[in-house]
Amino acid sequence: MPGPYRETDLTEKVEAFLSDLKRGGSGTGPLRGSAETARETTALLRRITAQVRWSSAGDLMEVIRKEGRRMSAAQPSETTVGNMIRRVLKIIREEYARSRGSSEEADQQESLHKLLTSGGLSEENFRQYFTALKANVIEAINELLTELEGTTDNIAMQALEHIHSNEVIMTIGRSRTVEAFLKDAARKRKFHVIVAECAPFCQGHEMATSLSKDGIETTVITDAAIFAVMSRVNKVIIGTQTVLANGGLRAVNGTHTLALAAKHHSTPLIVCAPINFLFISGEILSKVNVHCPVFDYVPPELITLFISNIGGHAPSYIYRLMSELYHPEDHEL
Amino acid sequence: MNRCVVKDKRRSGTQDSSEGGADKKDNIEREKIEGKELTKEEKQRLRKEKKQQKKGKEKKDASLPQVSVAETAAPASQLKAERRARQEAERTSKQSKKGDTGQPATTSKPKIPPNELQPVVKRLPEHIQVDDPDVLKKLAKKLERQQTTENSEIQKIPRRLDYGYKVSLFSHLLQYSRKAPLTQQLSIPSAVIHPAIVRLGLQYSQGIVAGSNARSIALLHAFKQVISDYTTPSNEELSRDLVNKLKPYISFLNQCRPLSASMGNAIKYIKKEISNIPSQFKEDDAKKKLLNCIECFIEEKIVLAAKAIAKSSIEKINDGDVILVYGCSSLVNHILCEAFEKGRKFRVIVVDSRPRLEGREALRRLVQKGISCTYVLISAVSYILPEVSKVFLGAHALLANGYVMSRVGTSQIALVAKAFNVPVLVCCETYKFCERVQTDSFVSNELDDPDDLIVTRKGETQLKDWQQVPRLGLLNLVYDVTPPDFVDLVITDLGMIPCTSVPVVLRVKNVDLL
Numbered sequence: 069m070p071g072p073y074r075e076t077d078l079t080e081k082v083e084a085f086l087s088d089l090k091r092g093g094s095g096t097g098p099l100r101g102s103a104e105t106a107r108e109t110t111a112l113l114r115r116i117t118a119q120v121r122w123s124s125a126g127d128l129m130e131v132i133r134k135e136g137r138r139m140s141a142a143q144p145s146e147t148t149v150g151n152m153i154r155r156v157l158k159i160i161r162e163e164y165a166r167s168r169g170s171s172e173e174a175d176q177q178e179s180l181h182k183l184l185t186s187g188g189l190s191e192e193n194f195r196q197y198f199t200a201l202k203a204n205v206i207e208a209i210n211e212l213l214t215e216l217e218g219t220t221d222n223i224a225m226q227a228l229e230h231i232h233s234n235e236v237i238m239t240i241g242r243s244r245t246v247e248a249f250l251k252d253a254a255r256k257r258k259f260h261v262i263v264a265e266c267a268p269f270c271q272g273h274e275m276a277t278s279l280s281k282d283g284i285e286t287t288v289i290t291d292a293a294i295f296a297v298m299s300r301v302n303k304v305i306i307g308t309q310t311v312l313a314n315g316g317l318r319a320v321n322g323t324h325t326l327a328l329a330a331k332h333h334s335t336p337l338i339v340c341a342p343i344n345f346l347f348i349s350g351e352i353l354s355k356v357n358v359h360c361p362v363f364d365y366v367p368p369e370l371i372t373l374f375i376s377n378i379g380g381h382a383p384s385y386i387y388r389l390m391s392e393l394y395h396p397e398d399h400e401l
Numbered sequence: 402m403n404r405c406v407v408k409d410k411r412r413s414g415t416q417d418s419s420e421g422g423a424d425k426k427d428n429i430e431r432e433k434i435e436g437k438e439l440t441k442e443e444k445q446r447l448r449k450e451k452k453q454q455k456k457g458k459e460k461k462d463a464s465l466p467q468v469s470v471a472e473t474a475a476p477a478s479q480l481k482a483e484r485r486a487r488q489e490a491e492r493t494s495k496q497s498k499k500g501d502t503g504q505p506a507t508t509s510k511p512k513i514p515p516n517e518l519q520p521v522v523k524r525l526p527e528h529i530q531v532d533d534p535d536v537l538k539k540l541a542k543k544l545e546r547q548q549t550t551e552n553s554e555i556q557k558i559p560r561r562l563d564y565g566y567k568v569s570l571f572s573h574l575l576q577y578s579r580k581a582p583l584t585q586q587l588s589i590p591s592a593v594i595h596p597a598i599v600r601l602g603l604q605y606s607q608g609i610v611a612g613s614n615a616r617s618i619a620l621l622h623a624f625k626q627v628i629s630d631y632t633t634p635s636n637e638e639l640s641r642d643l644v645n646k647l648k649p650y651i652s653f654l655n656q657c658r659p660l661s662a663s664m665g666n667a668i669k670y671i672k673k674e675i676s677n678i679p680s681q682f683k684e685d686d687a688k689k690k691l692l693n694c695i696e697c698f699i700e701e702k703i704v705l706a707a708k709a710i711a712k713s714s715i716e717k718i719n720d721g722d723v724i725l726v727y728g729c730s731s732l733v734n735h736i737l738c739e740a741f742e743k744g745r746k747f748r749v750i751v752v753d754s755r756p757r758l759e760g761r762e763a764l765r766r767l768v769q770k771g772i773s774c775t776y777v778l779i780s781a782v783s784y785i786l787p788e789v790s791k792v793f794l795g796a797h798a799l800l801a802n803g804y805v806m807s808r809v810g811t812s813q814i815a816l817v818a819k820a821f822n823v824p825v826l827v828c829c830e831t832y833k834f835c836e837r838v839q840t841d842s843f844v845s846n847e848l849d850d851p852d853d854l855i856v857t858r859k860g861e862t863q864l865k866d867w868q869q870v871p872r873l874g875l876l877n878l879v880y881d882v883t884p885p886d887f888v889d890l891v892i893t894d895l896g897m898i899p900c901t902s903v904p905v906v907l908r909v910k911n912v913d914l915l
Binding site: 260262265266267268269270273274276277280281283284285286287288289290291292293294295296297299300321322324325328329332364 | 568569570754755756778779780781782783784808809810812813816817820841842843854856858863864867870871872873874875876877878881882
């Protein structure tokens with residue numbers, strides 16, 4: 069297989085992906101779910117790793133960082149792209165370190181104390197060449213892909229632990245994760261779902277039709293009726309676009325109101341989000357939008373529980389997960 | 402004098418039967434001395450006996466749920482019974498002073514026996530008992546009873562039927578479709594219902610006349626028409642017959658769209674005015690007086706009240722304010738326009754919600770005046786609230802426990818404003834104060850046409866066939882209640898009061914009216 073052919077093929081794929089991202093953001097293309105974006109990004113990165121020439125880990129990281137910057141620039145609000153790139157970079161670092169034989173503990177940031185005091189890792193320059201590195205990295209990325217493919221199922225499997233019979237559950241807009249979660253629970257339990265339609269895009273309507281076709285008793289309400297109906301709701305389960313490092317959320321418009329109403333009635337608010345949704349943000353933003361607000365910032369005090377593919381966590385635990393998934397050097401792509 | 406004695410003899414007769422053997426002569430002596438006051442007491446005792454007999458029959462007929470509700474409502478209504486008893490006593494004393502022989506007009510509520518704290522059989526309004534088949538049967542019978550035989554034709558008030566799948570939480574309420582107005586079931590010309598009322602009913606059910614002030618004013622104008630076209634039939638008294646004539650109209654309007662609290666108060670006022678017409682008035686004079694009363698009511702309670710509220714509110718608006726309003730409240734719009742004319746510098750954020758999108762109307766009115774406005778949907782309220790300095794809300798009714806009943810979404814805005822520490826001011830005229838109590842938005846509400854929620858986005862109408870999907874329900878609420886701790890101030894024509902002072906105003910008002 070000639071090298072240049074492979075290169076053009078690859079660049080084509082990358083271009084196609086970038087234009088897809090751009091279109092998806094402006095609302096005209098097919099609105100893709102965040103999980104799908106994550107999977108496609110990772111698949112693309114694996115291709116890049118396999119096909120582009122690189123001699124050392126440092127080179128590979130540079131290439132990936134470059135592509136990553138382009139992808140993030142194409143759709144700034146779609147943070148899963150950046151997240152996947154950071155995950156892959158961390159994988160590369162780990163594999164490199166393992167090949168070099170150094171212990172893993174030195175690499176991980178174990179505690180806040182070490183985070184502050186360690187400075188030694190910046191001296192690494194990843195220049196050494198290892199023959200097995202490529203294969204290892206690709207294998208690790210494959211693992212990441214399988215993990216991604218399984219996230220929705222993993223989350224859905226936990227559904228029965230959280231939903232009991234005859235509950236009234238409220239949700240907003242459309243989240244594929246929550247949809248799978250509820251459908252899984254509906255196989256064994258009978259409950260009632262209220263969907264807030266989430267104007268102006270009214271994605272709640274799709275969610276409602278999809279749920280009711282599966283035999284779940286569903287009601288569609290307008291956004292204005294959220295507080296009026298909240299007194300009868302037992303749990304609020306929502307999906308999110310991004311989870312921030314402080315445990316806060318960046319989610320679809322109207323989620324903040326929903327969270328406040330739930331807090332007023334002391335209704336637990338549960339967020340279903342796969343672990344790749346964690347995002348590093350410099351500032352805690354309360355307005356994060358390009359158009360009329362598409363997203364809401366929800367502070368961590370209003371959230372009761374996060375359900376991810378690796379189990380349930382409190383919002384105060386998110387920062388630890390963040391440190392396990394991403395390397396601090398990669399915070400800036 | 403003769404007449405008085407004859408009456409007393411009759412009364413003393415019945416008194417004998419109840420007391421069991423008091424001296425007849427003594428009674429007549431006593432009654433002559435104590436004169437009119439005793440007559441009143443006798444009247445009340447008679448009425449009480451009749452009531453007890455009726456209650457004995459009613460308790461056998463009434464369905465079980467109604468009785469159990471009445472029993473639980475007993476302790477709360479004993480206070481009300483006392484109050485009402487005192488009012489009854491005062492009212493009958495006033496009437497006997499006028500020398501009125503007519504009985505007070507029968508209202509739909511049962512009269513409370515005075516000076517006795519009996520558990521009251523409180524009748525719940527039918528529109529919140531739709532899931533009880535006995536209640537529905539009673540309603541159908543009541544509508545049948547309110548028919549008139551004109552030209553040997555018996556015409557009934559038609560009953561509007563429910564539409565579509567109702568969400569189980571709201572199965573006790575009625576849900577109508579706008580595409581099937583009640584007027585389609587009426588023949589033309591309708592002999593039972595005055596055409597002005599038919600037109601009004603259609604305007605209500607199609608949403609052409611909306612907003613509590615607009616509905617009340619339209620209602621009063623229609624009643625003016627009815628009164629001026631009214632002729633008293635022979636052998637009937639205007640004060641009694643006119644009230645009976647109005648009853649089917651009110652039922653009809655209720656079927657078209659459930660009556661609002663403001664309309665209820667207006668109707669109560671009219672009925673009282675009609676029943677207070679002295680019998681010696683000629684028909685023309687009586688009609689003129691009634692028309693005058695209605696004009697007065699509109700002028701005082703709505704127009705002047707709006708002016709008073711605007712004057713108080715303008716003190717609360719400062720230069721540089723950013724004011725948030727929700728939906729289209731005629732009163733709030735009036736206030737903002739007045740403030741702008743007085744030269745205050747502020748800008749307005751109009752919050753709107755699907756499916757009614759009333760905010761667009763408010764936006765149009767404010768922009769026409771020249772006020773700078775921003776427009777957002779209700780889901781963006783937590784985004785925009787940090788810029789806001791005050792929130793002005795209108796109300797549909799103020800309930801006796803301090804809750805504010807208003808368009809759905811109001812409580813949400815109040816909640817978010819509270820979370821951001823923004824003051825919330827509610828503007829409401831006193832004629833919208835209501836004696837009901839309610840703590841959540843479920844027990845009594847209005848369900849609008851569920852088809853309104855259907856919308857086409859990106860060329861797809863997701864909910865087009867929602868009726869076919871067995872488990873899918875659409876909920877289109879009209880009202881919700883805001884707890885008083887979210888509201889900082891209520892501006893009324895009587896002044897600025899906290900939300901918890903509403904029952905005080907109600908009490909003062911009731912004593913005033915009588």
